[in-house]
Amino acid sequence: MTNQEKYNKAFMTALEITEGQLSGLKYQEIEAWDSVGHMGLVAALEDAFDIMMDTDDIIDLSSYEKGMEILSREEYGIVF
Amino acid sequence: MEKIWDLEEHKQNTALLDDQGNALSYGELARECHILSDAAGKRCLVFCLCENSIGSILGYVAFLDSGIVPVLLNRHLDRELLGGLLQAYCPAYLWVPQGQEADFPGMEAVYRAWGYSLVRTDYGREYPMHPDLALLLTTSGSTGSPKFVRQSSTNIRVNAESIVQYLGLDETERPVTTLPMNYTYGLSIINSHLLAGAGILVTEKGLMQREFWSFFREQGATSFGGVPYTYEMLDRLRFFRMDLPSLRTMTQAGGKLQPELHEKFARYAQGNGKRFVVMYGQCEATARMGYLPPGRAVEKKGSMGIAIPGGRFRLKDTDGNEITEPYTEGELVYEGANVTLGYAERGEDLAEGDERHGVLETGDMAKFDGDGYYYITGRKKRFLKIYGNRVNLDEIDRMVRGHFGGLDFASAGTDDQMYLFVTDGSVAGEVRTFVSQKTGLNPAAFRTVVLGAIPRNDSGKTLYRELERYYG
Numbered sequence: 001m002t003n004q005e006k007y008n009k010a011f012m013t014a015l016e017i018t019e020g021q022l023s024g025l026k027y028q029e030i031e032a033w034d035s036v037g038h039m040g041l042v043a044a045l046e047d048a049f050d051i052m053m054d055t056d057d058i059i060d061l062s063s064y065e066k067g068m069e070i071l072s073r074e075e076y077g078i079v080f
Numbered sequence: 081m082e083k084i085w086d087l088e089e090h091k092q093n094t095a096l097l098d099d100q101g102n103a104l105s106y107g108e109l110a111r112e113c114h115i116l117s118d119a120a121g122k123r124c125l126v127f128c129l130c131e132n133s134i135g136s137i138l139g140y141v142a143f144l145d146s147g148i149v150p151v152l153l154n155r156h157l158d159r160e161l162l163g164g165l166l167q168a169y170c171p172a173y174l175w176v177p178q179g180q181e182a183d184f185p186g187m188e189a190v191y192r193a194w195g196y197s198l199v200r201t202d203y204g205r206e207y208p209m210h211p212d213l214a215l216l217l218t219t220s221g222s223t224g225s226p227k228f229v230r231q232s233s234t235n236i237r238v239n240a241e242s243i244v245q246y247l248g249l250d251e252t253e254r255p256v257t258t259l260p261m262n263y264t265y266g267l268s269i270i271n272s273h274l275l276a277g278a279g280i281l282v283t284e285k286g287l288m289q290r291e292f293w294s295f296f297r298e299q300g301a302t303s304f305g306g307v308p309y310t311y312e313m314l315d316r317l318r319f320f321r322m323d324l325p326s327l328r329t330m331t332q333a334g335g336k337l338q339p340e341l342h343e344k345f346a347r348y349a350q351g352n353g354k355r356f357v358v359m360y361g362q363c364e365a366t367a368r369m370g371y372l373p374p375g376r377a378v379e380k381k382g383s384m385g386i387a388i389p390g391g392r393f394r395l396k397d398t399d400g401n402e403i404t405e406p407y408t409e410g411e412l413v414y415e416g417a418n419v420t421l422g423y424a425e426r427g428e429d430l431a432e433g434d435e436r437h438g439v440l441e442t443g444d445m446a447k448f449d450g451d452g453y454y455y456i457t458g459r460k461k462r463f464l465k466i467y468g469n470r471v472n473l474d475e476i477d478r479m480v481r482g483h484f485g486g487l488d489f490a491s492a493g494t495d496d497q498m499y500l501f502v503t504d505g506s507v508a509g510e511v512r513t514f515v516s517q518k519t520g521l522n523p524a525a526f527r528t529v530v531l532g533a534i535p536r537n538d539s540g541k542t543l544y545r546e547l548e549r550y551y552g
Binding site: 016027031034035036038039040054055056059062 | 286287288289290292293309312313316317318319321322467516517520521522523524525
């Protein structure tokens with residue numbers, strides 16, 4: 001699986017959505033992405049990439065695109 | 081009618097401050113309250129669709145302060161469920177966010193303030209209300225059950241006074257909202273801090289949002305409350321590494337926190353000059369009944385503590401006798417002036433007076449230790465706490481069977497994890513989506529299990545015990 005596929009799968013599994021819903025998706029835009037969904041999403045991303053996210057990054061993860069930007073940073077080093 | 085707060089006493093203090101920089105002093109709040117209650121014009125019933133905003137809190141305070149009876153509901157409550165409640169109670173007015181006015185066609189907005197509208201209904205009838213009735217709250221919050229708890233102004237006042245006393249609240253406190261105000265625990269934070277003359281930081285943002293923490297730091301929040309799930313989230317957020325110098329107190333209620341997490345937060349508080357206070361309560365007792373003094377939080381982890389000032393706990397065995405031996409399980413009974421009047425299930429019930437006379441059978445099973453500290457051990461009734469919300473399993477069963485035309489179905493589970501049992505696998509996903517949407521709770525809380533048959537006894541009664549092996 002590519003990193004992009006892993007990333008998408010984490011979103012789709014944690015928030016129970018389809019691939020078509022990913023682009024442009026923002027926090028609280030769908031019912032499943034509330035604070036509970038957010039915890040599940042962070043856990044899924046941490047598992048998928050074997051990382052530990054920082055507090056600041058967890059609360060910054062406000063959209064599908066923002067998450068990729070965060071994970072691309074040096075401390076996580078995930079290449080999409 | 082007994083007044084709950086003396087807003088004028090603190091008129092120079094900031095009462096409410098939101099994350100947009102809007103503020104209202106106690107003096108301004110008192111004036112706004114007079115204008116709003118004058119617009120309503122009489123003692124009547126008002127449905128408030130709540131959020132954590134100045135307008136929402138203003139409406140609640142204005143109504144309660146002038147003898148108008150508010151019913152506090154979540155503004156996201158499912159429309160169909162709300163419709164059922166409106167039919168059952170025929171409120172004279174609604175207090176709703178201006179953006180939701182359009183949801184009530186044919187009803188006229190007679191007054192607007194702070195983003196909220198007072199909308200006059202037109203049901204053509206109003207139910208008589210008992211003079212002691214001050215406030216109605218839901219027991220479950222989410223299933224749209226017409227069962228409300230009837231609270232008096234004395235209930236609210238004495239419970240707020242007790243909270244001010246045991247938490248030592250004063251006007252220097254700045255709690256930040258982390259719980260819905262229509263939720264009894266969230267409301268008790270508002271009630272007690274308004275009594276203390278403190279400034280409440282009001283936000284709809286949550287723990288998982290940067291804006292929440294910016295607001296927290298900029299305005300120097302001193303306390304917040306959380307349900308067990310809140311503390312699980314904070315743990316995940318690596319809360320213990322956050323620098324929050326203004327924070328003094330964290331309170332926890334709305335279900336039993338895992339003892340390990342209890343200890344973790346208690347130790348953090350102890351080591352950082354903060355307080356972690358586990359509490360116990362129910363809407364039927366206005367809000368709070370017990371608290372664990374923070375000095376013993378580590379030592380007594382897993383305990384919900386002792387009765388609040390002015391209250392008393394006792395345990396009752398199956399024969400109704402009081403238990404005097406430590407570590408013996410029995411039903412927890414609470415006595416105090418904050419025990420509410422009773423329930424209402426329809427408009428006619430609003431005329432009822434006090435049915436409990438200061439004694440509440442909590443429905444929770446408990447034991448106490450040698451020092452008289454209480455531990456909740458189980459429940460008599462069939463409900464779960466999902467993210468701090470009480471969800472009645474019999475109501476879920478009724479709702480699902482009703483919607484899916486008598487489907488073979490049963491619900492059960494543990495706190496934060498409900499199991500939905502069906503015999504027809506093809507509808508499992510649909511049932512789960514339905515329950516999640518109707519309760520407004522994240523689908524992660526619900527799991528489906530397909531069985532060959534729902535276990536029942538000869539008379540057709542569901543044998544819930546036999547379902548336990550699927551989740552135990």
